[in-house]
Amino acid sequence: MKFYVPPQLKRLAIAFAVFIVLFLVLRKFLVPDSFGQYGHYRGDSLADNALPEIHYAGQQACLDCHQDIEDLKAKDVHARIHCETCHGPGQKHVLSGEASDILKPDSREFCGNCHGKNAAKKPGTIVQVQLSEHNTDKKCIECHNPHQPWEMKE
Numbered sequence: 001m002k003f004y005v006p007p008q009l010k011r012l013a014i015a016f017a018v019f020i021v022l023f024l025v026l027r028k029f030l031v032p033d034s035f036g037q038y039g040h041y042r043g044d045s046l047a048d049n050a051l052p053e054i055h056y057a058g059q060q061a062c063l064d065c066h067q068d069i070e071d072l073k074a075k076d077v078h079a080r081i082h083c084e085t086c087h088g089p090g091q092k093h094v095l096s097g098e099a100s101d102i103l104k105p106d107s108r109e110f111c112g113n114c115h116g117k118n119a120a121k122k123p124g125t126i127v128q129v130q131l132s133e134h135n136t137d138k139k140c141i142e143c144h145n146p147h148q149p150w151e152m153k154e
């Protein structure tokens with residue numbers, strides 16, 4: 001018995017063959033060379049990700065030179081706030097030790113970012129003060145030590 005292949009099936013087989021060849025050719029050109037070098041990703045991306053400059057050093061890096069401040073901070077309400085939360089990215093300063101490479105945020109608005117009265121904040125999480133009423137004639141840090149807020153400067 002002769003095996004009958006319908007003509008539309010032949011055309012379909014040709015179409016499939018064309019698609020598969022096209023797929024392989026495109027794949028060859030579109031997939032980056034280092035793909036699959038280590039796993040299901042571009043091997044070169046490891047080097048790319050290591051390129052951007054490091055900005056944050058992490059609190060541990062500050063303590064080599066400023067353990068005294070951490071000792072104050074650890075005793076009071078700001079214990080869990082890390083240095084760079086207030087002082088900003090510190091990697092440059094860690095390497096240089098220069099005062100000009102680190103922020104010293106001393107405005108009332110700065111403390112107000114966390115402590116300013118704001119109806120949208122859940123009461124009881126962070127103690128809020130009305131900036132426009134609470135000792136308006138001075139900066140916060142003239143009375144509160146930022147590293148130990150309840151150790152008042154008099």
Ligand code: HEC
Nearest residue numbers: 057061062064065083084087090094097098099102103104
């Ligand atoms: C290698 C030692 C070293 C490390 C690490 C270091 N500092 Fe300092 N830091 C210094 C020195 C020295 C000064 C004083 C510079 C001066 O007075 O000229 C200083 C000053 C400062 C000042 C005061 C700046 C000013 O304008 O008066 C701040 C704030 C500060 N450091 C924060 C940090 C933070 C945050 C970190 C961690 C991200 C850190 N430091 C890590 C050495 C260091």
Ligand code: HEC
Nearest residue numbers: 062066069070073078081082083086104105106141146147
């Ligand atoms: C809640 C915010 C906050 C945190 C957290 C904080 N600081 Fe500060 N820091 C300040 C402010 C504000 C000043 C400026 C004080 C002034 O001018 O009297 C300051 C000043 C300093 C100074 C200058 C010297 C001094 O005592 O005034 C150094 C050094 C410093 N901080 C280091 C650190 C280090 C290191 C950490 C982490 C262990 C840290 N700070 C965590 C807000 C903070």
Ligand code: HEC
Nearest residue numbers: 077078081085110111114125126127140141144146149150
């Ligand atoms: C990143 C957020 C943040 C910043 C910035 C910040 N604080 Fe705080 N502060 C806290 C948290 C969290 C606590 C502990 C929870 C609480 O008691 O409100 C706290 C506690 C306090 C308290 C004790 C409140 C109480 O009744 O228990 C005072 C006072 C205070 N901070 C003053 C300041 C001053 C002054 C500044 C600016 C130099 C400042 N804080 C900047 C987050 C912040």
Ligand code: HEC
Nearest residue numbers: 108111112115127128129131134135138139140142143144
């Ligand atoms: C003239 C000194 C002075 C200045 C300036 C000052 N405070 Fe106070 N702050 C106090 C005293 C004293 C208390 C405790 C008595 C009270 O609640 O008024 C206090 C209390 C607080 C409390 C706790 C409030 C509570 O209900 O428990 C927070 C938070 C606070 N201050 C944050 C700030 C911030 C943020 C600034 C700057 C915008 C600031 N303070 C400026 C003296 C000062």
